Structures are given as C-alpha cells and as structure tokens.
Amino acid sequence: MPMNQAISNVNRRGFLQKTAALTAAGGLAPGSFGQVCSARDGTVRDRIWIFANPANGDYNFVRKRSVMTPLEACVYMGAPNLLMVNQYPGEDQVARFGEEGKYKAFEPPYAQYAYSLKVLKRVVWSIVGAGGITRDEERRQVLELARTTPNIVGLFMDDFFTDRKSGKLASLTLDQVRDVQRQLKQSSKKLDLYVTLYTRQLDPAIQEYLSMIDVVTLWTWETAEMENLEANLAKLERLAPKSRKLLGCYTSDYDPKRTPWWTALPVPIMKKQCETGLKWLKQGRIDGIIIYGTAMDLGWDSVDWAREWVQKAGDQKL
Numbered sequence: 001m002p003m004n005q006a007i008s009n010v011n012r013r014g015f016l017q018k019t020a021a022l023t024a025a026g027g028l029a030p031g032s033f034g035q036v037c038s039a040r041d042g043t044v045r046d047r048i049w050i051f052a053n054p055a056n057g058d059y060n061f062v063r064k065r066s067v068m069t070p071l072e073a074c075v076y077m078g079a080p081n082l083l084m085v086n087q088y089p090g091e092d093q094v095a096r097f098g099e100e101g102k103y104k105a106f107e108p109p110y111a112q113y114a115y116s117l118k119v120l121k122r123v124v125w126s127i128v129g130a131g132g133i134t135r136d137e138e139r140r141q142v143l144e145l146a147r148t149t150p151n152i153v154g155l156f157m158d159d160f161f162t163d164r165k166s167g168k169l170a171s172l173t174l175d176q177v178r179d180v181q182r183q184l185k186q187s188s189k190k191l192d193l194y195v196t197l198y199t200r201q202l203d204p205a206i207q208e209y210l211s212m213i214d215v216v217t218l219w220t221w222e223t224a225e226m227e228n229l230e231a232n233l234a235k236l237e238r239l240a241p242k243s244r245k246l247l248g249c250y251t252s253d254y255d256p257k258r259t260p261w262w263t264a265l266p267v268p269i270m271k272k273q274c275e276t277g278l279k280w281l282k283q284g285r286i287d288g289i290i291i292y293g294t295a296m297d298l299g300w301d302s303v304d305w306a307r308e309w310v311q312k313a314g315d316q317k318l
Contacts, residue, residue, distance in 0.1 A: 002164075004010055011261050021159070024102060033118060033232075034119065035072060035073065035120065035121055036074070036075050036078075036119045036120070037078050037079055037080040037121075038080070039080040039121055039314070041049055042141040042317055042318055043254055043271055043314065043315055043316065043317055043318065044278065044281065044313045044314050044315070044316045044317075044318065045079070045080065045310065045313075045315065046080065046121070046313030047081075047281055047287065047288035047289060047312055047318070048077070048078075048079040048080070048081065048288065048289055048290075048291065048314065049079060049081040049083055049122075049246065049288055049290040049291070050070065050073050050074045050077055050079045050081070050082050050083065050084065050272055050290070050291055050292070050293035051083045051085060051217075051248065051287065051290050051291070051292050051293055052069075052070030052074075052082060052083065052084065052085065052293040052294050053070075053074050053085050053086070053087040053129075053130055053294045054070075054086070054087055054103050054104060054105055054106055055067055055068060055069050055070075055101050055103060055294075056102070056103035056295075057087040057089075057102040057105055057130070057294055058099075058262065058294045058295045059093075059094070059097060059100065059103065060093070060101060061252075061260060061261045061262070062150040062252070062260050062261075062262045062263075062295050062298065063259070063260040064081060064260075064295070064298050065099070065159050066294070066298060067099045067297060068293075068295070068296050068297040070084055070293065071117060071119075071120070073293035073294070073296050074120060075291065076295070076296060076297075076307065077291055077296070077306065077310055078307065078310050078311055078314060079121040079291065079293075079309050079310065080120055080121035080122065081120065081121055081123070081124075081288070082117065082120050082122070082123050082124070082293075083124050083126075083156055083194070083217075083290065084106070084113070084117070084123055084124065084125045084126065085126040085129055085130060085156060085157075085158045086105055086106045086126050086130070086133075086138070087103075087105060087129055087130035087131070088105045088129065088130075088131035088133055089102075089103055089104070089105065090130070095224075105129075105306075108137075108138070108141050110125070110141060110142060110145050111143075113141060113147075114145060114149050114152065118150075118151060119150070120151075121151065122151055122153045123149075123151055123152045123153065123173065124152070124153060124154040124155065124156045124192075124194050125142050125145065125146060125152055125154075125155060125156060126142070126155070126156040126157070126158055127139040127142050127143070127155045127156065127157060127180070128156070128157035128158055128159070128171045128172065129157050129159075130158055130161065131156055132158070132159040132160060132170075132171040133171075134157075134171050134172060137258060139180070142155060143155065143180075143183055143184075144304070145186070146191055147187050147188070147189070147191070150189075152191075152209070153190070153191065153192060154191050154192035154193060154194050154214070154215065155184070155191065155192075155193055155194065156194045156195070156196075156200075157171065157172070157179065157193070157194065157195045157196065158196045159171070159196055160172075160195050160196055160197075161196075161197065161198075161201045161209075163194075168203060169206060169209065170206070170209055174208060174209065174212075177193075177209060177212050178212065181191060181193060181212055192214035192215050193212070193213055193214050193215070194213070194214065194215040194216075195209075195210075195213045195215075195216055195217065195261075196217055196219060196244075196248070197216050197217065197218055197219070197222070197236070198219050198221055199209075199219070199220050199221070199225055199232045200220065200221070200222075200225075202232060202235045202236060202239060204239065206239070206257075207239055210240040210243060211240070211242070213240065213243050214241045214243060214244060215243060215244045215245070215246060216236060216240050216245050216246070216288070217245075217247075217248050217290060218232065218233065218236055218244040218245060218247055218248060219250070220248075220250070220273075221249035221250075222230070222254065223253050223265070223266075223269060226269055226272060226273065229272070229273070229276050230276075232246070232283065233247075233280065233286075235309075237285070244286075244287040245285070245286045245287060246274070246286060246287055246288045246289065246290050247276070247277040247280065247286050247288075247289050247290065247313055248271040248290045248292065249270070249274060249277065249289060249290060249291050249292065249306070250265060250273075250292045251264070251265055251270065251291065251292050251296070251300060251302040251303050251306060252264065252265055252292065252295075252300075252302070253265045253266065253269075262305075264300035264302045265300075265302040266302070267301050267305045269302075269304055270302040270305050270306055271305065274289065274306060274309050274313075277289040277315060278316075281318060282318060291306050291310070302311055
C-alpha cells in the first residue's frame with residue numbers, strides 16, 4: 001500500500017488501541033465520544049462543573065468583551081461537566097454598550113450546539129435561563145433534546161426564585177414544575193431537575209418547590225456573605241434534605257454601586273470557596289463544585305487560580 005496510507009492505518013490502529021485501553025480503565029464510556037477533559041469516576045475532577053451563558057453574555061456586568069464559548073471554558077478549566085444556560089440580550093444591548101456589548105442567545109435548533117458538547121461527560125441544559133426567562137417552546141425543545149442526547153443528564157432552572165415584587169415566588173408555578181418532573185420521569189433515561197438558589201433566598205417559603213428539585217446549586221452573590229458558607233449550607237440541608245447539592249463558585253466580585261459591577265474576585269476568597277467545596281465533597285455533603293465560566297478570558301487572577309486548583313486537585317480520589 002502507499003506509504004501515506006500505511007502511516008494512516010498505523011496511526012488509526014494506535015488511536016483505537018488507546019481508546020480501548022481508556023474504555024477498559026473507565027476513562028471513556030463504551031460507544032461515547034472521547035472526552036476532552038477525561039475524568040475517572042470517583043475523582044474530584046469528575047465532580048467539577050462549569051456554568052456558562054452565551055459568549056459575551058456578561059458584558060453589561062464586566063464591561064469587557066469575552067469570546068470564550070461554554071465548551072472552551074470547560075476545556076480551559078479542565079472540567080468534564082457543563083451547565084448550559086441560555087441568556088437573552090436586551091433590545092437596547094447594542095445601543096447601550098456599542099458593538100462590544102453584542103451577543104446572541106442560544107437559538108433553536110439546539111442540537112447543533114449539543115453536537116460539539118458530546119465531548120463532555122455530562123451536560124445539563126436550561127429550561128429557565130438567566131433572569132428567570134422561560135418560554136413554552138424552548139422548554140419543549142430542550143426536553144426533547146435531553147431525551148435524545150446521551151450525555152445530557154438534566155434540565156436547569158436559573159434565576160428561578162424571584163424577589164416577590166412580581167407577586168410570585170418563582171418563574172414557574174408549582175403545577176408547572178410538577179409537569180416538568182412528570183415528563184422527566186417518562187423519559188427512557190434518568191433526567192434530573194436542577195435549580196439555582198442564592199443564599200439570600202434560603203427561605204421556608206420555597207420549601208415546597210425544593211421538594212421537587214433533584215439538584216440544588218447554591219450560590220453566594222455578596223463577597224461579605226462568604227463568611228457564612230457553612231451556616232448557609234446547613235440551612236439548605238434543612239430546607240431540602242433529599243436534594244443533592246452543588247456549590248457554585250463565582251470568579252467575580254459583585255458590587256452594584258460600582259461600574260463595572262463585576263471585577264475579579266480576590267484570590268483568597270476564590271481559594272476559600274474551592275477548598276470549602278472540596279472539604280464538603282469529601283464529606284459527602286455536596287455532589288460537586290461549579291466554577292462560573294462566563295467571561296473566563298479576561299485575564300482575572302481568580303480564574304487562573306481556579307484553573308491551577310482544578311489541575312492539582314482533579315485526580316484526588318473521593
């Protein structure tokens with residue numbers, strides 16, 4: 001055979017041998033795509049998630065352009081799991097911020113986005129996006145996508161609980177959430193329902209909602225509130241004893257009195273979040289740690305520290 005074909009066959013044979021070895025060792029699921037951030041079961045890396053909106057979706061908070069996509073954020077951080085959360089630009093986005101502030105929401109058909117995400121281990125896709133926005137047709141399409149895409153393991157509801165000024169507790173009614181859970185249980189594979197919960201929302205008034213949630217992701221907006229991480233997790237454990245928990249870790253420092261609202265989180269606070277999360281993970285109190293992954297390409301020390309931490313802690317066994 002021609003030399004170039006022989007080389008091609010040897011390379012292919014070597015690739016298949018390595019893939020078979022990884023599969024046998026638990027690195028890849030049989031029949032799956034190769035994972036770009038390979039994570040063995042029972043390790044810290046296997047429990048690391050990235051939360052991501054459409055690229056540049058946080059421009060109005062950070063006032064700097066970002067071009068990093070959700071998949072790129074996973075690759076950069078070395079995380080195998082993704083929370084894919086939609087976000088819709090305001091009608092005046094470009095008028096307020098110029099071309100740098102421009103971004104696009106994830107638009108149907110969603111299968112085209114999901115195709116490249118097959119290289120990840122787990123994906124959870126939003127049916128309630130940033131700002132608590134939810135649409136009947138989007139929920140229908142995402143549910144169908146989840147049923148037919150092997151590595152999509154659940155649906156996500158972001159900014160779900162309200163400030164009550166609207167007269168309602170959440171973006172969906174209790175009956176609507178029950179209907180979502182009914183549809184998830186009718187699926188031929190296990191699909192979980194995830195939700196965002198901010199520490200300021202730890203209120204018994206939402207307990208009936210939480211009883212229908214499989215996985216609660218707990219987030220701390222205010223930097224000063226980081227001192228209460230332990231107390232807030234204990235509150236959540238009392239409010240939602242049956243739900244699994246993930247700790248959400250921001251890389252940004254939030255201050256609405258400042259422009260921009262979000263700047264890099266001080267590294268000592270980033271360290272406190274991640275190391276507290278690792279302790280809880282080893283204790284079995286939480287199921288995973290989420291790194292906020294929108295706008296990771298701004299040169300922030302908090303992001304760089306988190307990336308190095310994932311590389312160092314990722315292979316630790318649980």
